[in-house]
Amino acid sequence: MTTTTPSAAPASAPDGRHASPQAPPEEIEAFAGRMFDVLSQASTALMISIGHRTGLFDTLTSLPPSTSTQIAEAAGLQERYVREWLGAMTVARIVTHEHGTDRFSLPDAHAAVLARAAGPDNLSAIMQFIPLLSQVEDAVIHSFRQGGGVPYSAYTRFHELMSELSSASHDAALVEAIVPLEPGLTRRLTDGIRVADIGCGRGHSLNLLASAFPGSAFIGYDFADEAIDAARAEAAEWGLENASFEVRDVTDLTGTGAFDLITAFDAIHDQAHPATVLGQVAAHLAPDGIFLMGDMRASSNLEDNLAIPWSPFLYTVSTMHCMTVSLGLDGAGLGTVWGEQLALRMLADVGLTDVRVEQVEGDFINSYYVARR
Template structure:
């Protein structure tokens, strides 16, 4: 048998690819920090400025800001004039990096990289011995999810997402029973309750921390038609109570998603609708090769969604369960009419409109 000849061009190209991975990994962490301390927002409001001027405007320490700017400059995110030693953020870049960008702000999503890195050693042990990393080890997960989803909800929930269901805004205006499953920090259900005071809204989540956040926001907004309860979605225990049930990026995280979907179907009144929002992807790996977020989604699945489910002896559906699997489970749960659609401000998700 002849020896395989090494394709040196291919090897060098792959080596360079991995160097880019290393550079981009550290850049992701600095991008997250820049978002957290408001540097992108500050830069977007300034003309070309020195590191001292930028630090002063942001209320930050100049030496840290200067080194951060160095990384942003060599990464071609921030522009730099060597003569004046000034930096500026192009408007075209600000459109993906500032809070003003709303759901288009990718800098906020970078915060998940550090969050996932925090469970790296625990996850490696799961590779060796099985089991999973429990939800409790993920630190600021609730805050990050609330920030990430909140930008989309604020921009689109009332005016774009709910109207995807024909006639739904009018029914909400008249007053119906609404539930949000896996409500997290409850922002979505509070927005619905505030927009439609005649509807009665309840949010369920197994996290006491999330439920407390939802209750606190409802109290601040003085909402009398929003309530929250700590409850395992697999044991919903409601029969024909709701006219609308929503689940925003929550079903794939459940330990036993089939039980959850069956409970949701049972909780709907005749003519009720289940609006499920979940990851936009295929159930077939080969179909995801050109998905713009595929690597991120499979990584998040490995390091959070799948392993959290396994920590509960769950089915480990994973983040990238895909539209084909979703249709299968929805049909098995009793939904005979399932329609899918997509929303331009949201490149991550598919919207399922489901009826029994």
């Protein structure tokens, strides 16, 4: 593979038209260097995803400094692939390499961010978005040109990945930190109330609540059959008799009755018709009911998001998934970065005017909206 560095632009176009002023060479060189950094970082993200899915980071944490042969044997993988992956991780300064002994190791500080034992602090799992989203690049480009969007069915492993990410954070924080954002809610759940989860996916969050609060009744709604099947399977495995799941379009909750608590975790901005869904939430809250919504922490104002280091990721996920799946259903295309200001306006529009926006310590991605009528 060959690459070229950018050359200076001509002062005028070949047909004699005036061209844009030429940028200073040092600015061109600096920006070209930045683009190569982007290429390297994106490549590293892909290799980190592979390391996560193959368990190589976990294997490295369990071994002393080891050769590629020893690491491959311990991981049950092919040595030649492991050796090349270790090369990528070494030049990315993620894995250390002892030149004389040809042994590799994962520093403790890196393991605390990349190994599964890190729980919700494990950032290797989120790197899986890079290969997942790249699968639909052609379809998204088609949508750029022709309109419409990409269906959920085009995303292999999407529910699996989202379940992995939400499970890690909710295992650590849902019962102990997120539920207590509303004073008295833990007591009410203990005493027994009706709870619904909108866009429940594989249902792990709802099953966690059902397990922690056996006196309450829980139901999860999602329109994906595969996700609901997984949710029911986990509930059965855990022996939960107070959790049920239903394949349902949540733009219409007719016949479900009133709920004392409705939750929606990272789900509203994906909806084809989010305003309709929020209207249904408001209409189906009991008089003293609570809507607990977790969604991306961002501003509705583009200029404010310049200060968020991971905002390029948020806009990319929006373009490649959240916005396009909504547009694919002739929806609003709200997008991942709908932001706090728009979220508050949309909640107020459906009568949920008593809203607090909360954060959970250690969760730098999400904001939590605690809303009442």
